[in-house]
Amino acid sequence: MSLTTDGRAPGPVRFFLACDRSGCEELIMFDMVIADPPPDREKDLFGYLLHEATHAAPHIKELGWIFIEGGEGYWCPKCATPASRRPPTDPAG
């Protein structure tokens, strides 16, 4: 999955999110301040590794990106919306 981070909690973390749909090159970046430290690495490895991603998940959803179950990763709003439901393309845009 194409969510990568620069920095670790607790503190400011920069996220880079790339669309995983083949042929799409959408890439966004956002910053979050995560106050909670991650769980102990020895006791909860997945919790430790996914700590930042877990905090970012609601924000990613708000941006319109969706997480595709089954290993495909993240899709940008364009790819997540079926063509038939997309608003007509603005010719000026």
Ligand SMILES: [Zn+2]
């Ligand atoms: Zn996309």
